[in-house]
Amino acid sequence: xxxxxxxxxxxxxxxDAALELIDRGGLAELSMRKLAAELGVQAPSLYKHxxxxxxxxxDIAGLVIADVDTSCFEHDDWRGALAAWAWSYRGALAAxxxxxxxxxAGPGRREVSLRVADAVHGGLVRAxxxxxxxxxxxxxxxxxxxxxxxxxFSRGFVxxxxxxxxxxxxxxxxxxxxxxxxxxxxxxxxxxxTAFIDxxxxxxxxIDERRNRRRH
Amino acid sequence: xxxxxxxxxxxxxxxDAALELIDRGGLAELSMRKLAAELGVQAPSLYKHxxxxxxxxxDIAGLVIADVDTSCFEHDDWRGALAAWAWSYRGALAAxxxxxxxxxAGPGRREVSLRVADAVHGGLVRAxxxxxxxxxxxxxxxxxxxxxxxxxFSRGFVxxxxxxxxxxxxxxxxxxxxxxxxxxxxxxxxxxxTAFIDxxxxxxxxIDERRNRRRH
DNA sequence: ACCTGAACACCGTTCAAGT
DNA sequence: ACCTGAACACCGTTCAAGT
Numbered sequence: 001x002x003x004x005x006x007x008x009x010x011x012x013x014x015x016d017a018a019l020e021l022i023d024r025g026g027l028a029e030l031s032m033r034k035l036a037a038e039l040g041v042q043a044p045s046l047y048k049h050x051x052x053x054x055x056x057x058x059d060i061a062g063l064v065i066a067d068v069d070t071s072c073f074e075h076d077d078w079r080g081a082l083a084a085w086a087w088s089y090r091g092a093l094a095a096x097x098x099x100x101x102x103x104x105a106g107p108g109r110r111e112v113s114l115r116v117a118d119a120v121h122g123g124l125v126r127a128x129x130x131x132x133x134x135x136x137x138x139x140x141x142x143x144x145x146x147x148x149x150x151x152x153f154s155r156g157f158v159x160x161x162x163x164x165x166x167x168x169x170x171x172x173x174x175x176x177x178x179x180x181x182x183x184x185x186x187x188x189x190x191x192x193x194t195a196f197i198d199x200x201x202x203x204x205x206x207i208d209e210r211r212n213r214r215r216h
Numbered sequence: 217x218x219x220x221x222x223x224x225x226x227x228x229x230x231x232d233a234a235l236e237l238i239d240r241g242g243l244a245e246l247s248m249r250k251l252a253a254e255l256g257v258q259a260p261s262l263y264k265h266x267x268x269x270x271x272x273x274x275d276i277a278g279l280v281i282a283d284v285d286t287s288c289f290e291h292d293d294w295r296g297a298l299a300a301w302a303w304s305y306r307g308a309l310a311a312x313x314x315x316x317x318x319x320x321a322g323p324g325r326r327e328v329s330l331r332v333a334d335a336v337h338g339g340l341v342r343a344x345x346x347x348x349x350x351x352x353x354x355x356x357x358x359x360x361x362x363x364x365x366x367x368x369f370s371r372g373f374v375x376x377x378x379x380x381x382x383x384x385x386x387x388x389x390x391x392x393x394x395x396x397x398x399x400x401x402x403x404x405x406x407x408x409x410t411a412f413i414d415x416x417x418x419x420x421x422x423i424d425e426r427r428n429r430r431r432h
Numbered sequence: 433a434c435c436t437g438a439a440c441a442c443c444g445t446t447c448a449a450g451t
Numbered sequence: 452a453c454c455t456g457a458a459c460a461c462c463g464t465t466c467a468a469g470t
Contacts, residue, residue, distance in 0.1 A: 045435050101317045104367035140408035147363025151320035192356035199411025261454050443462055
């Protein structure tokens with residue numbers, strides 16, 4: 001065959017095809033050989049564009065995280081900003097749930113992840129949170145988002161409700177059906193997030209009061 | 217070689233060796249061949265005890281989850297019970313962080329996971345939570361635990377702090393050093409959990425009040 | 433410059449054969 | 452009953468060779 005006049009491959013085409021494979025069949029479904037086949041090419045050709053499979057995954061991860069919006073932290077309302085960021089974060093991850101286990105492995109040197117972490121930390125500190133608390137809040141919120149997308153509670157159950165109904169009297173309800181999975185997961189996340197932020201607000205007022213007492 | 221007088225293998229020996237491999241080198245480090253070598257045996261021998269690698273992983277997962285204590289739900293203090301369960305859950309997972317991505321994939325048909333979910337749901341309902349809220353609280357708490365163990369916020373950063381300090385002014389603090397990782401993660405989880413439960417308490421009182429008004 | 437074919441060192445799993 | 456050796460269909464990755 002040899003080389004075609006117009007290049008068959010580009011980082012963008014490879015990346016998009018890889019993400020589609022992951023979305024369709026999970027992380028395990030992505031192999032360099034299958035990906036090459038999808039692109040009408042042999043596996044070694046991919047290595048001219050991405051030196052390793054891991055760098056390809058990193059690039060995809062960056063692309064997904066790039067959709068996370070942190071502009072909300074430009075205003076002073078830390079509660080609203082935290083909620084908006086969390087929902088945006090969750091939306092980006094939930095769009096590609098099969099990739100989340102890889103994302104969970106850590107920000108590493110990914111530019112966008114760092115930019116996000118920096119924006120969140122800066123926003124919280126500007127709003128009046130002590131730096132250490134800002135770090136913890138960022139980490140905790142990330143936990144919440146990762147947990148709710150990596151381990152879909154309801155999708156995890158088997159479809160045959162009868163399996164549970166007999167032996168686990170408290171479960172086996174309608175809300176365990178696969179069809180309601182997304183709704184349960186979303187509602188669970190909303191509950192966790194609002195309760196979390198409400199709890200933080202109490203703590204914030206305590207900090208604020210201490211600060212005011214010291215000033216007088 | 218042939219068959220030794222005393223069987224070399226047992227499900228228990230295989231399982232323990234596999235978990236040790238995972239703890240040492242991560243999920244990717246566990247291959248049937250390496251595991252067999254560790255046990256002084258050839259890979260096909262393992263298949264007499266576990267029909268597939270996945271069933272082996274399931275068994276290991278069950279073992280780890282079995283350490284989670286739900287006896288706290290026998291009392292009526294749902295706040296204490298939820299906190300105790302969450303910490304016990306987190307302890308079990310944090311003891312084997314490399315296994316968490318697998319655990320996150322869902323309870324499936326694992327006995328223990330179902331028993332835990334059932335105990336939590338039952339305990340919350342007995343304490344006065346509506347069934348749907350009980351489901352959501354269970355899912356949300358699981359999210360929190362999974363998120364905080366699957367994606368260690370601080371371990372995710374590279375060790376070279378200089379990488380961040382220049383470009384991300386709000387980060388690059390001492391608390392990003394690898395040495396403080398565990399402390400940050402634990403504190404982040406504690407913050408998330410207490411804030412979450414505090415927030416739930418507010419919601420619970422609202423439910424309680426509505427119920428009382430209806431009664432009179 | 434870009435792609436192929438063959439190869440290397442790995443996988444999970446099966447199966448006939450040995451004791 | 453329990454383990455081995457060889458094999459099958461896969462991996463990620465390298466590299467000389469083709470156009």
